[in-house]
Structure formats: C-alpha cells, structure tokens
Amino acid sequence: MKELPTGNGARLIKSGLDPVRVPFDQIPVIDLEPMFSGDADAKAALAESLRHACTQVGFLYIKNHHFPKEALAAAFAEAEQFFAQPDEAKMKNHVSKSSNLRGYAAMLEENTDPTARGDLHESFDIALDVPADDPDVLAGKVLYGPNQWPEDRPSFRKALESYHAEMIKLSHHLLHAFALALGLEETYFDAMVTKPLATLRVLHYPPQFGEIDERQIGIGAHSDYECFTILAQQMGIPALQVLNAAGEWIAADPMEDCFVVNVGDQMARWTNDLFASTVHRAINRSGKERYSIPFFFGPNYDTIVEVLPSCVDEDHPAKYPPISSGDYVNGRFTATFASYAEQQKDAATVV
Numbered sequence: 001m002k003e004l005p006t007g008n009g010a011r012l013i014k015s016g017l018d019p020v021r022v023p024f025d026q027i028p029v030i031d032l033e034p035m036f037s038g039d040a041d042a043k044a045a046l047a048e049s050l051r052h053a054c055t056q057v058g059f060l061y062i063k064n065h066h067f068p069k070e071a072l073a074a075a076f077a078e079a080e081q082f083f084a085q086p087d088e089a090k091m092k093n094h095v096s097k098s099s100n101l102r103g104y105a106a107m108l109e110e111n112t113d114p115t116a117r118g119d120l121h122e123s124f125d126i127a128l129d130v131p132a133d134d135p136d137v138l139a140g141k142v143l144y145g146p147n148q149w150p151e152d153r154p155s156f157r158k159a160l161e162s163y164h165a166e167m168i169k170l171s172h173h174l175l176h177a178f179a180l181a182l183g184l185e186e187t188y189f190d191a192m193v194t195k196p197l198a199t200l201r202v203l204h205y206p207p208q209f210g211e212i213d214e215r216q217i218g219i220g221a222h223s224d225y226e227c228f229t230i231l232a233q234q235m236g237i238p239a240l241q242v243l244n245a246a247g248e249w250i251a252a253d254p255m256e257d258c259f260v261v262n263v264g265d266q267m268a269r270w271t272n273d274l275f276a277s278t279v280h281r282a283i284n285r286s287g288k289e290r291y292s293i294p295f296f297f298g299p300n301y302d303t304i305v306e307v308l309p310s311c312v313d314e315d316h317p318a319k320y321p322p323i324s325s326g327d328y329v330n331g332r333f334t335a336t337f338a339s340y341a342e343q344q345k346d347a348a349t350v351v
C-alpha cells in the first residue's frame with residue numbers, strides 16, 4: 001500500500017501495475033476520429049478510454065476508423081465467391097504449397113483449441129507480399145514471403161491486396177493510439193512496423209444447427225498471437241464470444257460501421273500483461289453462412305518485443321524475456337501445428 005496525499009487527506013493505493021479485472025459484460029466502443037483530426041486533448045481522452053478498454057477487457061469496437069466501405073464490401077463479396085467453389089479449385093492454393101503459411105486451409109484442418117476436435121471453418125491467408133529473393137526471405141524468416149493466388153480470380157487478388165493495404169494504414173493510426181494509451185510518444189512504435197508481420201485472413205463458417213458439441217465449433221477458444229487484431233463481421237450474423245474474468249462468454253456481435261479490435265499476446269508481453277490478451281471463440285448458430293475477416297498486426301520480424309519500461313516497477317519485474325517478433329509468432333504457429341499433427345496421429349491410431 002502507498003499513501004497518496006490529496007487535498008482531502010491521504011488516500012491508500014495498492015502498489016503495483018496489475019489492474020483488477022472486473023468481469024465485464026459489455027465490449028466498449030472507442031471513437032477513433034481524434035487520431036485522424038483531433039487535437040492533443042481529444043487524443044488524450046481517446047487514449048484514456050483505450051487504456052481502460054485494453055486493461056479491463058482486451059476487446060473493443062472502433063468507430064470512425066476511416067476504412068473505405070468499398071474495400072470492405074469487395075473483400076466480403078470475393079470471399080463468398082471464393083469459398084463457394086468446389087474443393088478441388090480451392091485446394092489448388094492449399095497452404096501446404098506455400099513455404100510461408102499463405103493460402104487455403106480446409107474445414108477442420110485447423111484446431112485452434114488443442115482440447116477440441118477441429119475448427120468448423122475454412123480460410124484463406126495472405127500477408128505482406130515479400131518477393132522470394134528478398135534478403136529476409138533468403139535468410140529463412142519464414143513469415144516473410146510471397147502470397148499465392150488463384151490464377152483465374154484476379155478480382156479476388158485485387159480485393160484482398162487492397163484490403164490489406166488499407167488495413168496497414170488503419171493499423172498505423174491504431175498503433176499511435178496504443179502508444180498514447182501506454183503513456184508513450186505517439187510515434188514510439190513507428191520504426192518497428194516498416195515491414196510488419198501483418199496477416200489478412202478471410203474465413204467462412206457454415207451454420208451449426210441443433211445440439212452442438214463444444215469441442216467442434218467455428219473456431220475454438222484461443223487468444224491471438226500478434227500485437228492486435230482488427231476484425232470485420234457482417235451485420236446480422238453473430239458468432240464471436242469473448243471470455244470475461246468470471247469465465248462467462250460475452251457476445252461481441254457485429255455493430256454497424258465498426259470493427260472489433262482485440263489485444264494479442266505480443267502486446268500483452270510488451271505491456272507485462274497490463275493489456276489483456278483475451279480468450280475468444282466463434283460459434284455460428286445464425287442459420288446463415290458466415291464470413292469474417294480478421295487482420296493480425298505485429299511489428300517487423302526482427303523487432304525485439306521486450307517488456308516496456310513503463311510497465312515494470314520494483315514489485316513487478318518483467319515477466320517475459322525479450323524475443324524477436326518473428327521468432328515469437330513463428331513459435332506459436334509451430335506449436336499449434338504440432339498439436340494438430342499430434343491429433344491427426346491419434347485419430348489415425350484410433351481408426
């Protein structure tokens with residue numbers, strides 16, 4: 001306990017940086033407009049509410065994000081058409097044909113929650129398009145590399161590339177807000193995101209009817225690996241659920257003209273867990289096909305993610321050793337795939 005002298009006498013304050021996380025029952029909505037047109041006071045107010053959302057919930061909606069509506073609509077329309085194709089067409093760009101995790105993954109191929117039995121979704125991943133002869137690719141930094149594309153779908157490529165480019169812009173604005181929320185200079189992270197690990201994923205979840213086995217849902221319980229995720233959902237098709245401190249699932253339903261943003265594990269490490277990387281899952285019981293588009297944003301491969309000095313004090317030493325951004329994310333992917341391979345092996349033995 002510390003004593004804080006105030007005009008009304010001393011106030012007792014618990015020392016330390018760990019916030020008490022009250023079980024939230026709502027996801028806060030943050031207006032991002034000040035990052036585009038606001039003065040210092042407006043930005044400071046936004047930073048304060050963002051800090052509250054990140055420490056207490058780890059999830060938020062952003063409105064007034066300036067993301068072009070056409071880019072959003074085109075990506076959803078193209079995703080829908082891509083997934084409607086026969087399996088053999090989609091398998092032409094299967095992720096196994098990429099050395100950097102780009103391309104298509106089929107239904108049940110992923111198992112986000114290692115205690116579950118495969119996710120009921122299919123996906124297509126792209127990231128920053130780095131040519132095969134780039135020094136970082138040649139150096140074996142596997143998260144850098146070229147995207148793969150269906151040859152006969154130029155409009156799919158165009159829509160996803162443009163969505164990715166627009167998301168990079170939005171991420172820079174959001175990162176400025178995160179820096180302010182951490183009491184840092186707005187531009188603190190800028191030099192670390194010049195060649196960011198930034199994955200765009202389009203997802204298709206078929207509807208689930210009747211009694212549902214909790215071990216096989218749209219996407220099993222997990223936290224995201226990167227710095228933050230910006231998720232687009234379609235109105236009227238709810239599925240996303242977020243775990244609060246009481247262990248209850250809180251709905252994060254689509255909101256008009258908003259993205260859902262959540263803190264990822266990298267940001268939790270950076271902030272010594274001051275910002276919460278919150279567990280979430282998706283179950284599509286809407287009766288309709290669901291498409292969603294998460295964008296996972298993290299710093300350059302070689303950026304050392306090391307607990308920020310402002311998130312450490314005498315009673316709260318850094319919990320995490322420094323690690324490069326790429327090694328961290330790659331390690332998490334490898335572990336997930338190992339768990340999946342293990343499960344396939346078990347399944348094969350059972351049969």
Ligand SMILES: O=C(O)CCC(=O)C(=O)O
Pocket residue numbers: 201203219224231239240280281282292293294
């Ligand atoms: O589709 C969603 O609503 C969530 C997707 C998600 O959590 C993920 O891909 O990490």
Ligand SMILES: [Fe+2]
Pocket residue numbers: 222223224229280
């Ligand atoms: Fe996620």
